[in-house]
Amino acid sequence: MFSPQGPSLRELTVQALSSVERGYDLLAPKFDHTPFRTPDSVLDATADALRPFGPFGQGLDVCTGTGAGLRILKPLCEGRITGVDFSAGMLAQARATHPDAEWVQADVRALPFAGEFDLAVSFGALGHFLPAERPALFAGVYRALRPDGLFAFPIGAPPPIASGRYWTLLGFDxxxxxxxxxxxxxxxxxxxxxxxxxxxxxxxxAGFTVTTVPLTALGRREDGSPRGRLVLARRT
Structure with missing residues (x-):
């Protein structure tokens, strides 16, 4: 995180004392050099789990950030792919990396789409929404999908209460x-x-039919349960 390519402690402090939008605008140029970017292992496991359900038509990356999700949408979707985020700084970085995609700056709690996409994905974004805000987010994704469209995102298993990770995350919250x-x-x-x-x-x-599949490529916990699952929400 504090390598020459990543943000300094001072930069992270300024970001943390800003709004979410301003904070990500500031972090955008160095975001891909931080642990906050979705790991390739998670992206690859998600792509492998989604492949049997495809191919898809048009794809949407919700809260795209610097566009990491585009790496799996491109091979899965035969039509256009679009990333949406409210940070202009993050979208600028995404546009430079994926110039062939379409980009929309918008608050994803009020997505400006209706019946346009066959697959929507999202990575690492749910923590930026309070529980009371999730219904608006999910309703917007539902509207953005065509009938039988799929909304997919990975979600990690909660760490055991006796683990250091559990107490670290609790302390952060x-x-x-x-x-x-x-x-x-x-x-x-x-x-x-x-x-x-x-x-x-x-x-x-919000109207979805919800199933999950284990992301076995991410490994299993000591009790044998998967470390991560892919949530599959189908607009029926």
Whole structure:
């Protein structure tokens, strides 16, 4: 994270004290050199899980950031692919990397699409939405899809309560709550606000039929359960 290519501690501090949009505008030029970018292993596992359901027509990457999701949409979709994000800085980086894609700057809680896409994906974005905001996000994706369209995104298994990772993520969420209680504008980024059962309920309420498949390429936990699952929400 603190390599010459990545952001400095000072830059990360300035970002954390900004709004979500401004923070990502600032981080955009160095974002792909941070651990915040979705790992290629997750992208590859998602592509492998989606391939049997394709090929697809037109594809949408929701909260595209610097466009990492475009790497799997291109081989899966036969039509145009589009990335949508509200950060102009992130979209500028994505456009430079994928000049053949289409890009839309918009708040994904009010997506400006209707019945245009056969596949929508999203990576690492749910933590930027409070639970009360997820219904609007999922309703917008539902509208953006054609009938029988698919919305897919990976979701990690919760770490065991006895693990260091569990307490690290809990500590991060608590620190973020304190930060947002005493500092404006808020920076919404939480790790514990989108468990699978809550996400499934919100997707079902939006009209989707929801299933999941294990991302076995990501390995298994000590109890044998998968470290990650791919949520498949179908517009029926």
């Amino acid at each position: 608590l620190a973020m709550q304190v930060r947002n209680a005493v500092w404006r504008p808020p920076f919404v980024m939480y790790y514990g606000t989108c468990p699978l059962h809550a996400v499934r309920n919100d997707l079902t309420a």
